[in-house]
Amino acid sequence: MxxxxxxxxxxxxxDSTLIVEEKWLFACHxxxxxxxxxxxxKSNQEQIAVFNFARRGEWFATQNLCPHKQQMVLxxxxxxxxxxxxxxxxxxxxxxKTFSLxxxxxxxxxxxxxxxxxxKINDGKVYIQVE
Amino acid sequence: xxxxxxxxxxxxxxxxxxYKFCEKLIRKSSNFNIVVFGEEPRPAYDRxxxxxYFNGKSADDLSLADISWYxxxxxxxxxxxxxxxxxxxxKKIYSFKGDEQSYDYLILxxxxxxxxxxxPGIEKDGVFVYRKIEDLELIKSYGCKANKAAxxxxxxxxxxxAKALLDLGIKETHVIEFAPRLMPRQIDNSGSMMLQSKLxxxxxxxxxxxxxxxxxxxxxxxxxxxxDNSHLDIDMLVISAGIKPRDELAQMAGLxxxxxxxxxxxxxxKTSDDYIYAIGExxxxxxxxxxxxxxxYEMAEVAAVNICGNTxxxxxxxxxxxLKLIGVDVASFGDAFIAEPDCRTIVFEDRYKGIYKRINIxxxxxxxxxxxxxxxxxxxxxxxxxxxxxxxxxPNPDDLIMGSRGEPVEKAGGGVMNLPGQxxxxxxxxxSKDAICSAVTEQGVTTMEALKKCTKAGTGCGGxxxxxxxxxxxxxQANGVYIKNTLCEHFNYSRQELFDLVKINSLxxxxxxxxxxxxxxxxxxxxxxxxxxxxxxxxDLILKQETIQDxxxxxxxxxxxxxxxxxxxxxxxxxxxxxxxxxxxxVAKKYNLYTKITGGQRIDLFGAHLTDLPEIWEELIDAGxxxxxxxxxxxxxxxxxxxxTWCRFGLHDSVSFAIEIENRYKGLRAPHKLKxxxxxxxxxxxxxxxxxxxxIATEKGWNLYICGNGGSKPQHAQLLAGDINRETCIxxxxxxxxxxxxxxxxxxxxxxxxxxxxxxMIYLKNVITNDSLGIAAExxxxxxxxxxxYRCEWKAAIENTEMRKRFSHFVxxxxxxxxxxxxVAMREQVKAxxx
Ligand code: SRM
Ligand SMILES: Cc1cc2nc3c(=O)[nH]c(=O)nc-3n(C[C@H](O)[C@H](O)[C@H](O)COP(=O)(O)OP(=O)(O)OC[C@H]3O[C@@H](n4cnc5c(N)ncnc54)[C@H](O)[C@@H]3O)c2cc1C
Ligand code: SF4
Ligand code: FES
Numbered sequence: 022m023x024x025x026x027x028x029x030x031x032x033x034x035x036d037s038t039l040i041v042e043e044k045w046l047f048a049c050h051x052x053x054x055x056x057x058x059x060x061x062x063k064s065n066q067e068q069i070a071v072f073n074f075a076r077r078g079e080w081f082a083t084q085n086l087c088p089h090k091q092q093m094v095l096x097x098x099x100x101x102x103x104x105x106x107x108x109x110x111x112x113x114x115x116x117x118k119t120f121s122l123x124x125x126x127x128x129x130x131x132x133x134x135x136x137x138x139x140x141k142i143n144d145g146k147v148y149i150q151v152e
Numbered sequence: 153x154x155x156x157x158x159x160x161x162x163x164x165x166x167x168x169x170x171y172k173f174c175e176k177l178i179r180k181s182s183n184f185n186i187v188v189f190g191e192e193p194r195p196a197y198d199r200x201x202x203x204x205y206f207n208g209k210s211a212d213d214l215s216l217a218d219i220s221w222y223x224x225x226x227x228x229x230x231x232x233x234x235x236x237x238x239x240x241x242x243k244k245i246y247s248f249k250g251d252e253q254s255y256d257y258l259i260l261x262x263x264x265x266x267x268x269x270x271x272p273g274i275e276k277d278g279v280f281v282y283r284k285i286e287d288l289e290l291i292k293s294y295g296c297k298a299n300k301a302a303x304x305x306x307x308x309x310x311x312x313x314a315k316a317l318l319d320l321g322i323k324e325t326h327v328i329e330f331a332p333r334l335m336p337r338q339i340d341n342s343g344s345m346m347l348q349s350k351l352x353x354x355x356x357x358x359x360x361x362x363x364x365x366x367x368x369x370x371x372x373x374x375x376x377x378x379x380d381n382s383h384l385d386i387d388m389l390v391i392s393a394g395i396k397p398r399d400e401l402a403q404m405a406g407l408x409x410x411x412x413x414x415x416x417x418x419x420x421x422k423t424s425d426d427y428i429y430a431i432g433e434x435x436x437x438x439x440x441x442x443x444x445x446x447x448x449y450e451m452a453e454v455a456a457v458n459i460c461g462n463t464x465x466x467x468x469x470x471x472x473x474x475l476k477l478i479g480v481d482v483a484s485f486g487d488a489f490i491a492e493p494d495c496r497t498i499v500f501e502d503r504y505k506g507i508y509k510r511i512n513i514x515x516x517x518x519x520x521x522x523x524x525x526x527x528x529x530x531x532x533x534x535x536x537x538x539x540x541x542x543x544x545x546x547p548n549p550d551d552l553i554m555g556s557r558g559e560p561v562e563k564a565g566g567g568v569m570n571l572p573g574q575x576x577x578x579x580x581x582x583x584s585k586d587a588i589c590s591a592v593t594e595q596g597v598t599t600m601e602a603l604k605k606c607t608k609a610g611t612g613c614g615g616x617x618x619x620x621x622x623x624x625x626x627x628x629q630a631n632g633v634y635i636k637n638t639l640c641e642h643f644n645y646s647r648q649e650l651f652d653l654v655k656i657n658s659l660x661x662x663x664x665x666x667x668x669x670x671x672x673x674x675x676x677x678x679x680x681x682x683x684x685x686x687x688x689x690x691x692d693l694i695l696k697q698e699t700i701q702d703x704x705x706x707x708x709x710x711x712x713x714x715x716x717x718x719x720x721x722x723x724x725x726x727x728x729x730x731x732x733x734x735x736x737x738x739v740a741k742k743y744n745l746y747t748k749i750t751g752g753q754r755i756d757l758f759g760a761h762l763t764d765l766p767e768i769w770e771e772l773i774d775a776g777x778x779x780x781x782x783x784x785x786x787x788x789x790x791x792x793x794x795x796x797t798w799c800r801f802g803l804h805d806s807v808s809f810a811i812e813i814e815n816r817y818k819g820l821r822a823p824h825k826l827k828x829x830x831x832x833x834x835x836x837x838x839x840x841x842x843x844x845x846x847x848i849a850t851e852k853g854w855n856l857y858i859c860g861n862g863g864s865k866p867q868h869a870q871l872l873a874g875d876i877n878r879e880t881c882i883x884x885x886x887x888x889x890x891x892x893x894x895x896x897x898x899x900x901x902x903x904x905x906x907x908x909x910x911x912x913m914i915y916l917k918n919v920i921t922n923d924s925l926g927i928a929a930e931x932x933x934x935x936x937x938x939x940x941x942y943r944c945e946w947k948a949a950i951e952n953t954e955m956r957k958r959f960s961h962f963v964x965x966x967x968x969x970x971x972x973x974x975x976v977a978m979r980e981q982v983k984a985x986x987x
Contacts, residue, residue: 048964062964063968074673091987093973097703098676098703103641107672107673132224
């Protein structure tokens with residue numbers, strides 16, 4: 022089976038001297054992602070977990086791989102938040118290690134770190150910034 | 153000095169103490185380049201809990217820090233790279249692999265190796281030591297062929313090794329000790345005798361006063377010959393006769409050693425060279441090598457402080473010990489051996505239960521000096537604290553080991569809350585009671601996890617965890633915090649309180665409940681707990697609120713290693729037709745699923761890709777199967793024996809009854825899973841008394857048992873009612889199950905629920921059979937509503953295209969399978985690849 026990935030290259034000024042090109046991957050339609058849950062998106066060799074945090078009206082994306090036992094499952098984890106600052110997090114379904122959706126830091130006391138990606142919604146479509 | 157102006161600190165040895173040194177140094181200062189050379193292939197791991205490697209812990213679980221931790225903290229770690237030479241004049245070290253590295257300060261943390269006595273034949277195959285993960289791997293692979301094993305050395309480590317060999321399944325295990333008693337440095341003769349008889353019960357035979365003269369065998373070990381000419385046939389030997397400090401590098405470099413080895417250090421851990429420190433089990437301080445981790449950690453602290461330019465000195469070490477893991481409590485603390493006339497001694501001995509306790513008290517009766525506990529060491533922590541903090545003991549000192557007027561021993565000495573603030577609670581990390589209490593009071597810590605993270609207490613040997621728990625609760629209580637078992641940080645209610653609130657207010661979704669009674673955005677603890685409450689009350693399709701379910705409930709299957717799922721169709725009562733068996737076979741073949749008969753009398757198909765689940769279930773449902781709810785906290789199976797339809801002893805038709813009951817309660821969601829059994833007579837072939845509910849046929853009807861459990865803490869079910877008829881049995885079951893669903897805490901099986909219930913079985917019996925709460929009708933109605941609303945979740949899922957869509961791994965490539973889910977062949981089937 023073949024996939025076509027739609028990249029939209031946006032160029033914009035950051036401080037008039039530096040021009041950055043961002044690559045945004047079209048992941049799926051917003052209504053493909055369950056409210057307050059996640060799905061897994063295939064991007065070249067990578068697997069990316071995208072979360073629709075409907076309760077907060079926010080979207081997050083992280084690597085799909087749980088660093089604990091190298092399992093491709095974070096998109097199937099439960100999301101929630103912790104602490105007074107309500108830090109958004111996802112819990113791996115295997116051993117319930119939790120990771121911040123913002124910083125990617127492991128919140129259950131281990132030294133793990135996962136990748137996070139910027140997400141944006143445009144016209145009912147979900148885009149992930151992959152580079 | 154390095155080009156960036158930082159001093160270079162080189163650590164030789166990446167064991168427990170070498171690691172702790174790095175951790176402490178980086179916490180104190182970032183002014184150093186740290187380079188570590190380790191000989192073992194892995195980064196430092198928890199040697200103290202090494203034996204747990206045999207109980208299922210992996211090398212990863214034992215690891216003290218991930219390899220990435222070193223990089224993140226700027227520590228250059230060389231593994232598998234032993235050092236062969238120190239050149240003190242040029243301040244350089246050289247490794248076997250050819251690396252050279254200069255240092256400003258050198259830390260020797262080379263630990264020790266097992267001492268192997270020079271016995272003729274000791275080099276034979278089948279002789280092992282017990283120190284590293286690799287040793288345990290060798291023991292494990294050799295041990296599966298061995299039937300009789302011996303351990304030379306009856307000390308702390310030898311006994312731990314003996315237990316490990318038993319756990320490996322070796323039938324006969326012997327401990328050989330040279331001295332006239334076990335653990336000669338920790339316990340006395342009477343204690344040793346009691347321990348010996350306890351060990352015999354576990355299957356370990358002890359031989360004292362034995363001096364091994366020869367290891368016999370042709371290439372591999374076959375027997376031991378002793379100096380009294382007796383012998384013992386064995387096929388495996390583990391040597392645990394003491395430790396030998398690894399001082400060979402220091403010796404070559406001309407550093408001062410002790411007369412019997414060990415690198416001599418002063419009270420700042422400095423060796424005879426001002427630029428070289430030695431810490432841990434390779435160091436000799438005050439004429440002694442300390443074979444415990446706490447003194448090593450203290451040395452790491454002292455060395456780190458001194459290298460940072462401050463001063464700190466070693467003081468004495470506490471050598472109190474508690475033996476772990478062997479299935480018998482053994483502890484010795486303070487001055488265990490001091491005897492009359494230097495003190496007064498109280499001894500308590502109960503040969504029936506195998507308990508021996510000795511405490512030594514100062515002649516003026518004021519202080520506890522030390523003691524020994526065998527068979528029951530529950531009071532070890534508090535007694536140790538009483539010695540170390542010189543707490544004045546009660547007027548009847550025997551209360552310390554006997555408990556006063558039936559009160560638990562903990563209370564007699566005053567409990568941990570009465571300890572002075574400077575009392576050392578965690579000796580591995582040197583954390584005082586004050587530090588723990590202030591974490592609770594000032595930093596608002598409320599959980600054990602947070603307490604460990606914030607203070608580091610309890611992260612070493614773990615022996616202080618019970619005291620930490622008491623301090624945590626005690627301090628919270630003292631601060632006026634009302635402690636109840638609330639769900640999690642988002643809900644200040646217990647499960648039972650929420651259950652009632654949800655019911656009274658007819659709430660149907662997690663979001664509504666969170667809005668009304670919670671705060672924040674929820675988490676992986678309260679979401680499934682509330683999902684279970686909602687299912688227990690309204691029995692609505694769990695798929696409608698998929699994202700508050702655990703992964704298993706979200707995808708209606710159990711997640712396995714590698715991310716595939718298992719498929720368990722319901723086979724009520726264990727009865728299945730040949731045609732249905734054929735369907736299972738065909739489906740398994742088609743989707744390449746590993747097939748196994750489960751312990752619950754049905755068939756599990758493992759290794760299904762998420763994407764294949766709907767098609768697999770479609771085929772099964774077409775053949776008349778339904779979901780088996782193996783994924784849910786819900787009714788699993790009702791096991792049956794064949795009963796009166798075939799069995800010559802059968803009194804009634806147990807199969808039909810089991811099927812009826814399984815179908816009645818299928819899909820019922822509960823705080824934890826539920827299992828039942830029905831046996832056709834008292835021979836009990838369905839093991840009904842090990843289930844949450846069990847029914848056994850009698851001449852006059854049925855006996856109904858409840859609240860049994862298999863699992864890790866097995867417990868027999870207790871009789872609720874005897875000789876009752878079918879209808880009464882079902883009515884009682886309806887009430888029992890609904891009462892449990894309504895009142896139990898999350899993830900609490902019926903047995904644990906009963907154990908915690910005030911009034912116990914008498915109370916529960918009254919609620920169910922005498923309707924003492926007046927809620928029987930309500931409970932029965934709730935069950936009837938469950939039965940009326942039951943639907944097979946899988947049928948609903950495959951019939952609904954929207955729901956069906958969720959069963960794909962990639963949202964943007966729905967037909968594609970996860971390439972990371974991999975299998976390996978095994979006995980003509982497949983299994984999940986190791987992780
Ligand atoms: C498949 C099976 C083993 C087998 O191949 O035989 C099994 C497999 C699992 N059991 Fe079990 N148990 C199985 C029968 C049992 C039994 C025997 C029985 O049911 O008669 C017991 C002891 C009886 C009891 O529960 O009291 C049993 C006691 C446990 C426990 C301990 C429960 C306890 O209260 O201590 C757990 C852990 C838990 O639930 O928290 C557990 C948990 C598990 C889990 C769910 C572990 C996990 O979290 O992944 C395993 C899921 C495998 C899967 O993906 O399908 N399993 N498990 C059995 C399925 C039975 C079935 O047809 O549904
Ligand atoms: C089975 C077992 C159970 C135990 N139980 C307890 C207990 O219950 N309580 C307790 O307090 N203690 C216990 N101990 C003792 C405790 O594990 C040790 O006190 C502790 O590990 C000592 O730490 P260390 O760093 O000094 O030595 P180690 O942990 O042995 O580390 C030394 C490291 O240095 C390496 N090394 C040596 N020479 C070189 C070289 N030339 N170049 C590079 N690297 C080198 C070694 O390979 C090793 O990795 C137990 C030990 C064992 C084996
Ligand atoms: S099937 Fe049960 S007993 Fe076996 S490994 Fe899994 S949880 Fe443990
Ligand atoms: S694999 Fe994710 S927590 Fe273990």
